[in-house]
Amino acid sequence: MKLKNIFCTIFAAFFLLAFSGAAAFADVLVEPDNKFYRNVSRECEYIEWRSYEVLEDSDLLESPLDRKTNGSIKSGETVQVGFTYTDHTGEIWGCCSFFDSDRQDGWVKMTGLSEIYSVFTFLDEHESELKDYSGELDEYIPKEKVVLWNYPFSEGYVIIKAERWYTRETYPFTNEIADKCWTDENGNIWIYSGRWAAKLENGCNEYWDNFWVFLPAPEATDLSSFGYDISANEGLAVSGQLITEQDAKAAYNSAVNSLNSGRRSTYILPLCLSLGAASISAVMIKLMKKKN
DSSP states (O other), X not given: OHHHHHHHHHHHHHHHHHHSOGGGGTTOOOOOOOHHXXXXXXXXXXXXXXXXXXXXXXXXXXXXTSOOEEEEXXXXXXXXXXXXXXOTTSOEEEEEEOTTSOOOOEEEEGGGEEXXXXXHHHHHHTGGGOXXXXXXXXXXXXXXXXXXXXXXXXXXXXEEEGGGOOOTXXXXXXXXXXXXXXXXXXXXXXXXXSOEEEEOTTSOEEEEOXXXXXXXXXXXXXXXXXXXXXXXXXXXXXXXXXXXXXXXXXHHHHHHHHHHHHHHHTTHHHHHHHHHHHHHHHHHHHHHHHHO
16 A cells, blocks of 8 residues: 555656646747757747748758758748748748648748738737736636737637636736736727636636737727727728738638647647656556565
8 A cells, every 4th residue: 555655646746747737838849840950949040930921932941051952832822930040141041840741841031931910920010019017907807708819909819708717816827917018009908928828627727829808898809999990891900001801811820720739749748757757657666566
């Protein structure tokens, strides 16, 4: 009985370490599957995983420093780029990755790509206008739901049910609920978080990365009463410019696909730790048996 208790304690400790919440391993970074990247990763800039439209047919290079190709990309295609490399001439290269595909990752000049508008584009444009979060949502208790917007004035959003929402008092982690605030031209505040946490019925948490909450009406999906017409036929109002509905949907779908791919990778490390825990426990039990 004593040996069984020791085993349970050891395994439980490793299990909790591996799966104590995605927050512990939320920052596991998805990286390109490319030899050149692995050799120069410290020289590459991480730009978040963003979706780009290919402007012209191009070869995908194994390395920006040679002409060996890993295939090609076609004009109009959408690719994912998370890291860039600047060569000795000042040319910036992006490593295109293909999630859920057997295509090889490869490098292409960034001048041959056009970024599809996303939350990261918005953050780049308004970086100087962002303020630190100071508790605006700490005490908020929703009645029915909370709407998480892709970015201010976007068409896309997700809905979190009220019973799944955390207040500051019940928030499971030591960090703040949110990260930044942004005030739009009408004086309304939007709250941004790189990771929102929501409760699951089994006591675990689900996470939503890089979304916004509209502070004056966190439960509203129709913001027309606040002077916003974000579903107008002529386009969607985004940061002082208009983009087409087709472009907005393409950006949303690409962002979801990229996010889902990244989330799957965050479970690789916990799985390895869990398997390691089982192996270590088995070895220790054998040693204990020999000793006894």
